[in-house]
Each structure stands twice: as structure tokens, then as C-alpha cells.
Amino acid sequence: MTATDDIQDAEPDIDDPGDPPMPERVAALIREQILEDRLKPGMPVRERILAKALGVSRTPLREALKILSVEGLVDLTPRRGAVVAAPSPKEQRELLQLLGAIEGFAGTLACDAITEDAMKELRATHYEMLAAIMRGDRLTYFRHNQAIHRGIVEATGNGVLIAYHRQINLRLYRVRYVVNLRTERWESAIAEHEAILDALQAGDKPRIRTILEMHVLAAFDQMERDGKGDAPPTARP
């Protein structure tokens, strides 16, 4: 199955001249395909074919690829085109470390900046997450889990922090998704989340920072131990 077969049945064209520039719209579409795992890591992205599939020319598509390249979602090698980025375990761990550091720092800022309402919303999301666990709905659990982390960062009101957190999260989305799906450490994850929210409410900055920095890596190291069961890269020529 080629990269294009996966995307063939997407919107045939996107000629809607809405506000956002076309390259960014194209980038968003490809991003989506990557996140949904329809474009799998290591899979080559063929310009002509994908451009035709999306109903755009090669020019905006190439610009979209440049965007995704800087974002770290695709690897652009000089004369060999673009392949969906397949972070090595080492790189995954580095990204998770950075993610943890950013969230930890955001936590300390959020201790001062978070509003009552936002705090309540986080608690509410936490309960929804618990509900999803009860139902064994791993996808919903994952979504709420992400929402909580995102919520903490957004509570800082630091737009730059939010943007970079989002970007790094994108690069890890697939990994984290797989991890969250396979890992059985729900109980400890829940405990950590509760500790995070408590520390946030109490304004205990060192504590929330420590927990958040460790929390993200925990699931990864769990996976490493399991033997990183993951779909192999390099799908096909």
C-alpha cells in the first residue's frame, strides 16, 4: 500500500479559498494523515501523486512539506524527497524529556496564573478521564489525558510556551498514543494526575514540576521495558 492509496479517498480537492493560506491547509491535512497513522512513519511522500490526490499543484504541496519538515513531522532528504518522520527511540526519549521540562515549567507558572474556573475545568476533565477508564475506552482516556496536560500549559497564558508544547506534542503524538494504548500503568498514571492537580491547587511549584518532568517519561520507560512494540517503519518503496 502506497502513501497515496491511504490518502486517495480523502477530499478530492480543497479549492475553498478560505482565509488560511493553502500551503498551511495542505500541511494541516498531511499532519492529520500522519497523526491518524494513515501516513505511517518511514513512508515516503510522493509529491506528484499526493498533490493530485489533494487537488493542488506541487508548489503549495512542496511548501507544506517544508513546513512539516521544520516542525519535525517529515524528514526531507536532499534528492530523495520526503518521508514521514520516524523518531528513533533516542530521539523519542529526548522529545519526551523536553516535553516534560516544558510542562514542568508551565506547571510552576500555572500555579500563579491559573484561574478558579480553569482549575475546575481540569478537575472535570480528570473525572471524565476516570470515566473513560471505567469504560475501558482507551481513546477517550487518551484524549482527556492530553487535554489535561494541554490545559495546564494553556493556563500559563504564555503563547510561546503553548505553541512549542503543541508542536513537540505533535511530534510525539503517535508514540504517546501507542504507549497509552499498550501500557497497563493506568493506576499510577491516575495517581500522578491527582497529585499534579493537588499540587497545582496548593501552589506547590517544586512538587508539580518534579511530577510533570517524571510523569511523561514514565510511560515511555514502561514501553522501553516492554520492548517498544510498534509498527515497523519503512512501509514500502
Added chain:
Amino acid sequence: MTATDDIQDAEPDIDDPGDPPMPERVAALIREQILEDRLKPGMPVRERILAKALGVSRTPLREALKILSVEGLVDLTPRRGAVVAAPSPKEQRELLQLLGAIEGFAGTLACDAITEDAMKELRATHYEMLAAIMRGDRLTYFRHNQAIHRGIVEATGNGVLIAYHRQINLRLYRVRYVVNLRTERWESAIAEHEAILDALQAGDKPRIRTILEMHVLAAFDQMERDGKGDAPPTARP
């Protein structure tokens, strides 16, 4: 003076088909122009003119602009083209906060990871920085200052961390340059640097983190107090 007048006397063309792809080379050139303040914040970047000045077509130039846009060095508005990014004071502070957070975290990692040689090299650079101060050579001081911070991050061996640190630093380069040129707090900056290196050698993680997180913001708040004397944006029609 237009954006192109500034760049007119650059290399007439860059047809050297070296390894790095042309859009990245073009991006590097524009980056350089921005960092050297020849392309000033708020200044529009005209595709055709700049492309001709650089001896390339519009296509790779546009791709370069997309790269720089994701990096945050230029702002790309839908039908109005690209302008050199002019971070607001708020955004500058947010970026500095994030930079401090990354360096602080890197410091804690470096406590464990740094080698003897790297440590000695940092000390050496520190002394070179002191020498530059003695001579009143602000530019050299600035370079060595940056080198020390970069060195700490690089000592972690975390490639992702290094890359993001570099990127954020680029977005702030001009600002930090101006700040370092105007500020008179050399003494306290030196003291902080010495404290950083001591903490690093002693492996005092909480201390190095605290210092680094504050250190970067200090100069900025100094500038804020001075009344952010900076070249005004929006240079020409």
C-alpha cells in the same frame, strides 16, 4: 532604504550545488541578514526582488520563507507577503521565559552529563568573556556569553534540546544583542555566570536551574526599565 538595497551587495548568486538543499541555504542567508540587522524587524520581504538579488528563483525563496516562518523569524500574512518578525515586548518576555526554562532544565541534565573537558572549556570561555569585558569589547563579550549558554545545553547531549534552544535563541538574538549592548549590569551578570559554573561543577541541580531561569530574564527586565530603546519597526513602504 528597501529590504533589497540592504541585500543587494550580497553574493550575486549562490549556484554552488553543494549538499544542503537550496531553500535551506537561502533560508540561512536570510537568517543571517536578519541577525545582522540588515533586514530589520517589520521590514517587508519582497519575493521577486530578493530572489533576483540572491540569484535564485522565487520558488526556493518562497520555501525558504516558509521555513523561516515556522521558525518564527518572519511573519507570513495571507495576501501581504512576508515581513521580518518583530516580537512584541510580551512575546519577547515569553520567549525569554521559555529560553530560561530550557537552559535551566539543560543545566540539571548537564550536571550529570558534562565531561571534565567540557567543563574546562566553559571555564576558559568564561575567562575569555572577562577579557572582553576588560577591553570593553561588547560584541566579543556577547559572543562568549552566548557560547557559554550554548555550551551548557550542548553538554546535555540531548539533540532535540539543543535544536530548540538554538531556534528560540535565534528568535531572540537581535533582542538579546541589543540588551547586552545597552545594559550596564555586567557585574551582576558575571557573578551569575560564575555561580552557574560553580553550581554546574558541584552538581547542584536546584541551584543551577534557579539561576538560569532567572538569569536570562534579568537583562530583559533591565531593558524594560530603561524604556526598551530599540530601532523602530516598519522601515519603508
Added chain:
DNA sequence: TCAGGGTTCATGGTATGCCATATGGCCCGC
């Protein structure tokens, strides 16, 4: 003289065509 509208020009956006190169298959020679 000033204001409004229309026209024109320049600029960014997109599509397409040509070129160089990398890859895969095939043929020839050992």
C-alpha cells in the same frame, strides 16, 4: 479644493514545464 471612484500596476499565489539525478531492471561479460 477635496473627496470618491475607477483604473492600473505591482505583488503574492498557483500551475506547469524542463532539467538533473537517483533507482531499478536488464544485458553483457566473466
Added chain:
DNA sequence: GCGGGCCATATGGCATACCATGAACCCTGA
């Protein structure tokens, strides 16, 4: 029979041409 080199083809890279849109300027009428 197997291996290496050559050729064909497809792919990415760049340049260019065309199109649509935004802005500035001028002309005209009040």
C-alpha cells in the same frame, strides 16, 4: 550462473509563466 555496469524511467528541484488580488494614483465631479 552470477556479478557488475549501463540504460531507461520516474522523481524531486528549480525556473518561469499566468492569474487573481490588493494598493496606490490619478482623474473627475461636486
